[in-house]
Amino acid sequence: MDSLEATRNRLNQVHISLRKLSDQINYNIRFTGKTRLPTYGQFQSQFHVLITQLHSITSILENNQDILDHTNAYPLPLFPTSQHEGLATTLLRKKPLPEVEKWIDEAIEHSKSLNINSQADDEFSQWCSAKIQEIKEDFQFYGFLSTEELEYLETEEGKKEASAKKEAERQREDVEMGVTTGKKALHPNQVLKFMCQGKIE
Amino acid sequence: MVHQLSLVSTIPHSSYVQTISTLQALTGLTSPQPVSTYTLICKPINKFKPKFVPGKVNQIEQYFMKCITTWDDLDSFDLATPYLSDRVSTSILFNSDSAANTKKIWTLQISDIPIAGKNQTCSAQNIFESTLVHTHTASRKDAGDEKDSGDLDKDSFLQFLEDLGYNSINQFWIKGVRFFHGDIVIEIFKVFVRDDANKDSPSDSIPLKLLDESNGFQIKAFINVPKSTDIDLITQGSAELAKLQDFLKNLIQLEIPDRIFMDSRVQN
Numbered sequence: 101m102d103s104l105e106a107t108r109n110r111l112n113q114v115h116i117s118l119r120k121l122s123d124q125i126n127y128n129i130r131f132t133g134k135t136r137l138p139t140y141g142q143f144q145s146q147f148h149v150l151i152t153q154l155h156s157i158t159s160i161l162e163n164n165q166d167i168l169d170h171t172n173a174y175p176l177p178l179f180p181t182s183q184h185e186g187l188a189t190t191l192l193r194k195k196p197l198p199e200v201e202k203w204i205d206e207a208i209e210h211s212k213s214l215n216i217n218s219q220a221d222d223e224f225s226q227w228c229s230a231k232i233q234e235i236k237e238d239f240q241f242y243g244f245l246s247t248e249e250l251e252y253l254e255t256e257e258g259k260k261e262a263s264a265k266k267e268a269e270r271q272r273e274d275v276e277m278g279v280t281t282g283k284k285a286l287h288p289n290q291v292l293k294f295m296c297q298g299k300i301e
Numbered sequence: 302m303v304h305q306l307s308l309v310s311t312i313p314h315s316s317y318v319q320t321i322s323t324l325q326a327l328t329g330l331t332s333p334q335p336v337s338t339y340t341l342i343c344k345p346i347n348k349f350k351p352k353f354v355p356g357k358v359n360q361i362e363q364y365f366m367k368c369i370t371t372w373d374d375l376d377s378f379d380l381a382t383p384y385l386s387d388r389v390s391t392s393i394l395f396n397s398d399s400a401a402n403t404k405k406i407w408t409l410q411i412s413d414i415p416i417a418g419k420n421q422t423c424s425a426q427n428i429f430e431s432t433l434v435h436t437h438t439a440s441r442k443d444a445g446d447e448k449d450s451g452d453l454d455k456d457s458f459l460q461f462l463e464d465l466g467y468n469s470i471n472q473f474w475i476k477g478v479r480f481f482h483g484d485i486v487i488e489i490f491k492v493f494v495r496d497d498a499n500k501d502s503p504s505d506s507i508p509l510k511l512l513d514e515s516n517g518f519q520i521k522a523f524i525n526v527p528k529s530t531d532i533d534l535i536t537q538g539s540a541e542l543a544k545l546q547d548f549l550k551n552l553i554q555l556e557i558p559d560r561i562f563m564d565s566r567v568q569n
Contacts, residue, residue: 276315279314279315279516280313280314280515280516280517281514281515281516284515285311285313285513285515285517286311286512286513286515286517287311288309288310288311288519288520288521288556288558289309289558289559289562290562291311291492291512291513291519292309292558292562292563293562293563294471294473294492294512295340295342295367295473295492296342296365296412296562296563296564296565297342297365297564297565298342298344298365298470298471299471300512
């Protein structure tokens, strides 16, 4: 959003200076009666200003390339703006419609009547987080299992489950081994050498 | 001539699906372009050794040449399934009746050794290519002689290469997919070579085996720049490749290939 706004400002500046230049030229032609152009110096300074402005636009565009690349401008140039002007203005309207504004006002009124104390809410949430910190200090964390889970692992069933897991792991490794046939992958360099010279070492 | 900026990598077979999905998400290409090419590597038949004159740099070199054409595999297979046994075979391209009188588009390619230099972000290499259309003709020898029956003349393309002074020394097949990300082309492929140990395949097909027996995929990310003198495009291209390298660094370790391995000059 910032980058778009910055670009817009710069473009506006260019527009203004271009208009100034054209005014200068037109003024001289229209009112002096003679077709005399502004002096070389005036042109020079105007162009200099223009070039600086264009330069700053390009630098802004370049700096924000990532964002602008992924930004879509609506309506698209293909949109028949002149035929569906009403639709376009409705869609692009930034301010809420009058009826929507009414709803918002109503909601605000309604919330006032409910008499909610937001400060009390904040205080409560603060108290909660402080309490959690306090409780956390009473515990000690080692590993990822709770005491009950560790005890379960000691029982017969738990042992069975653990060995089943190990078995599954081993099977997965076997499959992997079958796919790779236990060999290390060829380095890209080796493959490139083969592709260039037809032999491999 | 193109100037190619490239980075390479390899992934184990098990991370193929993950890589493909990631690249699909990154590039927005839900169905990547399939790639299947057949390449003949050729070497000059006669050695050319200019007289060595002291103080004069010898600029005359002989190069390996690659002849590339497309490979239409008869029994197409899914790359996502690991290639475990001798499941893959291809039809014989040369010297078969079906290959006779067919037009094929061949690309002849000679590549320079990549540019040397310190602090490179990617490998940069000049590649010279010429594409031609060749009508294959392979005529059967007179079947009068019992011994020679079934023996075939040399395929016209191989004959053409021989006339040119080149002899094919090896061949490989590539099967993979291709993604496009901006100007970057990302290719993921497996390289197959002829499996001579496998004798029990039907006579009209060539059994293939993987060059890389660990079943890994090769990855190549490259940008082609039309001219090697276009510094702006080259800097921009290398920056884009570096960006991609950084973006994918947790998935694929894209790295600069060693230029010595990409030297396609004939060592006399």
